[in-house]
Amino acid sequence: MSRLHLTFACGDYDRTRALAEETIRPDGIDLTYLRLPVEETFFRMMRHQEFEVAEMSLSSYVVSLGADDPPFVALPVFTSRMFRHGSLYCHADAGISSPEDLRGKVVGTPEYQLTACVWMRGILGDRHGVPFDSVTYVTGGQETAGRVEKAGLDLPQSVRISRIPDDRTLSAMLAEGEIDALCTPRVPSPFAAGDPRVRRVFTDVVASEKEYYAATGIFPIMHVVVIRRDVYDRHPWVAQSLHKALLAAKEEAYASLYDTSALRFMLPWLTPQLEEARALLGRDYWSYGLDGNRETLATFLRYHHEQGLSKRSWRPEELFAPESLESAVI
Structure with a gap:
């Protein structure tokens, strides 16, 4: 058969x-x-x-x-x-010393609908007093310019979101302080290279993620x-x-x-x-x-x-x- x-x-x-x-x-x-x-x-x-x-x-x-x-x-x-607490990065001079400081900041994300970023926006809202609509979002390529959303999105007006210039990348903008933070599944190249201008928002990622699991039971x-x-x-x-x-x-x-x-x-x-x-x-x-x-x-x-x-x-x-x-x- x-x-x-x-x-x-x-x-x-x-x-x-x-x-x-x-x-x-x-x-x-x-x-x-x-x-x-x-x-x-x-x-x-x-x-x-x-x-x-x-x-x-x-x-x-x-x-x-x-x-x-x-x-x-x-x-x-x-x-x-x-666990995605380690997926939040910030510019060292953006005035972000804790997750709560992301309120009112400009946060990059390769695509708004990325699963990792949906999780982190929700966690920030539930546990750190940062509602998803208290942040301004910019989207685009992380390491290569020109990335677009895979699927068309019809977002509410409460979401403040725009695309970065077609010749720019989110990693470069983060390193140069043009955006305050970046939420991304992949490690941005400046952080991977040890650039002191870029660091993680959660300084002790493992401890934060274990605490999150202990409180919620969510993996x-x-x-x-x-x-x-x-x-x-x-x-x-x-x-x-x-x-x-x-x-x-x-x-x-x-x-x-x-x-x-x-x-x-x-x-x-x-x-x-x-x-x-x-x-x-x-x-x-x-x-x-x-x-x-x-x-x-x-x-x-x-x-x-x-x-x-x-x-x-x-x-x-x-x-x-x-x-x-x-x-x-x-």
């Missing part, structure tokens, strides 16, 4: 590597795994729907649900999760896996097949990460860091599915709606293919 051929565009992750290497194969599917940078995957999927299956920014996916005919359906598989979700809607409509069974395979691949990654015979990654204290993560966040700290992630998703969806990115507040269960939320009971 022939198998369905699908192309899956995704990052190079330990939790999906078994699918890339074909040691785990989804039932009934031959999968071509394309290892691509996340920005390229998101742009090509949002603009041109090039792949049958792809990793996608959680924010971009929720934006897409507002279309008359939503082009994707998601699986509750979270290829990227990350932020960044990316989901989406299936193109036309593929799902023709073959609804692929949702469960892919979900099972991705879950098995994650479990395999858990096991290999705790193999102490030789370090899998170039981190000297990888094993004790893994044990600490399990102690603080639980053994299944990178959990998939709706159970255990409902509050995290509900918080993000509230932020997304409050910040003008979605016209209504979605419920977590509305995001996912129903088949991926159920399993057979033996």
